[in-house]
Amino acid sequence: MFPVLWLQALLGGALIGGAAVLLMLGLGRIAGISGIVGGLLPPAADWRWRACFIAGLLAGPAVVGFALGREPIGMPAAGLPVLVAAGLLVGFGTGLGSGCTSGHGVCGLARLSPRSIAATAVFMLAGGATVFVVRHLVG
Amino acid sequence: MGLMLALAAGLLFGAGLALGGMTDPAVVLGFLDVAGAWNPALAFVMGGALAVTFVGYRLVFRRARPLLADAFALPRTHAVDAHLLGGAALFGAGWGLAGYCPGPAIASLPAAHLGTAAFVLAMLAGLALARR
Numbered sequence: 001m002f003p004v005l006w007l008q009a010l011l012g013g014a015l016i017g018g019a020a021v022l023l024m025l026g027l028g029r030i031a032g033i034s035g036i037v038g039g040l041l042p043p044a045a046d047w048r049w050r051a052c053f054i055a056g057l058l059a060g061p062a063v064v065g066f067a068l069g070r071e072p073i074g075m076p077a078a079g080l081p082v083l084v085a086a087g088l089l090v091g092f093g094t095g096l097g098s099g100c101t102s103g104h105g106v107c108g109l110a111r112l113s114p115r116s117i118a119a120t121a122v123f124m125l126a127g128g129a130t131v132f133v134v135r136h137l138v139g
Numbered sequence: 140m141g142l143m144l145a146l147a148a149g150l151l152f153g154a155g156l157a158l159g160g161m162t163d164p165a166v167v168l169g170f171l172d173v174a175g176a177w178n179p180a181l182a183f184v185m186g187g188a189l190a191v192t193f194v195g196y197r198l199v200f201r202r203a204r205p206l207l208a209d210a211f212a213l214p215r216t217h218a219v220d221a222h223l224l225g226g227a228a229l230f231g232a233g234w235g236l237a238g239y240c241p242g243p244a245i246a247s248l249p250a251a252h253l254g255t256a257a258f259v260l261a262m263l264a265g266l267a268l269a270r271r
Contacts, residue, residue: 005160009180012159013187019152020188021195026144028205028212031152033242034266041267052142053149057246060153061162073247074163076254077238087244087258089233091265094241097226098214101240102152104227105185110192111213118219119227124171126231131171134236 020107023053032103033057034094097123141207153246159184162247164238171235226269 020031027049029036036050044050064072076083094100097119099108104123108116160166160180169178204210234240239247239258247255 009183013184015155017191049145056149061157064157072157073250077164086237087261091262093230095269122227123231130235
């Protein structure tokens with residue numbers, strides 16, 4: 001990986017952090033995607049800000065695509081049955097565990113929350129173990 | 140005003156994911172594959188996000204309340220319990236299978252790949268099921 005890509009990744013992370021700080025400063029909310037989306041299933045009384053955040057999330061990559069002059073969205077990395085199974089696991093898991101990479105991995109870690117530190121360690125290890133099994137044991 | 144702010148935060152978030160390479164599952168799986176050709180991009184993205192959020196939150200929490208709401212809505216549970224750890228393990232397994240976590244999956248929808256849409260629909264079903 002070239003230094004320019006490291007810088008790009010760092011800057012991308014800084015934008016995500018800026019989004020998290022902005023949402024806390026303005027609305028007092030954690031920028032956790034699974035939590036924001038979960039509040040739309042079914043729509044809670046405060047569904048409007050959630051829908052607006054998701055609309056912005058959907059538009060963000062297009063801005064980057066325009067600025068970089070290339071498509072930043074990659075192809076899905078698995079077949080349909082695996083993607084459906086993975087989606088169920090990610091949805092159910094983040095619902096049960098009250099957060100995902102953003103809510104626990106960024107916002108929770110930044111608050112030094114013991115729950116988020118534990119959850120982040122577990123999902124990182126489980127993700128790494130799954131890739132190891134799929135690519136190096138089965139594949 | 141609050142809705143404009145939420146839209147701006149979502150836009151920043153989605154732009155950050157895309158700039159950091161997180162809307163490409165190959166990059167994410169490359170990070171999780173420590174025994175293969177390891178790709179550190181996700182560590183840089185998380186590092187950058189954490190640094191800004193760590194400092195920014197401390198400045199924000201000096202205030203008595205948010206700009207546009209009555210109070211900060213912070214999680215009230217503090218126990219590291221089986222739901223938290225079991226949920227995180229299931230999430231991690233799904234993340235490792237697809238290379239998608241919720242934010243990047245949703246942000247990737249506009250590219251109109253069938254597989255991404257199938258993942259997100261299944262994810263919404265799983266999320267709704269867990270919240271019942």
